[in-house]
Each structure stands twice: as structure tokens, then as C-alpha cells.
Amino acid sequence: MSDSNPIPTPEARRGFIRRMTALAGGLFGAFALQRSACAEEIRSPEKPAVEPAKKGYRETEHVRAYYDTARF
Structure with missing residues (x-):
């Protein structure tokens, strides 16, 4: 028998x-x-003259009011 896959x-x-x-x-x-x-x-790209508004977490007045009520 011959070897079909020789090394x-x-x-x-x-x-x-x-x-x-x-x-x-x-x-x-x-x-x-x-x-x-x-x-x-x-x-x-060159930087724009006006920076866009920053996105992300902002601690606003109503958020501070919630934090005050949630404290123990």
C-alpha cells in the first residue's frame, strides 16, 4: 500500500x-x-475655535437635593 500523505x-x-x-x-x-x-x-483635524459642551456627569441642584435626602 502506498502512503497517500508522505512526510x-x-x-x-x-x-x-x-x-x-x-x-x-x-x-x-x-x-x-x-x-x-x-x-x-x-x-x-484642527481644533475648533469653540469647544463643545462637556458631556458626562454633572452634579446639578436637583442631584444635590437628592443626595441630601438620601443620607442617613
């Missing part, structure tokens, strides 16, 4: 690793070139 030789495994390393290097290089080409287009 790969070390040379075959090394070749596979070399090809994957070259592919990863090429993809990284292409990404770096694309990123540097678009660097001029990507700029951080």
Missing part, C-alpha cells in the same frame, strides 16, 4: 518557510509604500 522533507519545509517569509516581507513593503503615499492626505 515532508526538511528541505520542503524550509522552502515553504522561505516563501512565506518573502510573501510577508512583500506585503509589509507594499503596505509601507501605500501608507507613505497617503501620508500627505491624512492630516489631523
Whole structure:
């Protein structure tokens, strides 16, 4: 009976690793070139002259009144 899945030789495994390393290097290089080409287009937005109202928790008068009534 012949073996349908022969064990790969070390040379075959090394070749596979070399090809994957070259592919990863090429993809990284292409990404770096694309990123540097678009660097001029990507700029951080300038700060607006008027800051928007702050969001989040605010302790208003009715909240303070509740805190006063909830104390033991």
C-alpha cells in the first residue's frame, strides 16, 4: 500500500518557510509604500475655535437635593 500523505522533507519545509517569509516581507513593503503615499492626505483635524459642551456627569441642584435626602 502506498502512503497517500508522505512526510515532508526538511528541505520542503524550509522552502515553504522561505516563501512565506518573502510573501510577508512583500506585503509589509507594499503596505509601507501605500501608507507613505497617503501620508500627505491624512492630516489631523484642527481644533475648533469653540469647544463643545462637556458631556458626562454633572452634579446639578436637583442631584444635590437628592443626595441630601438620601443620607442617613
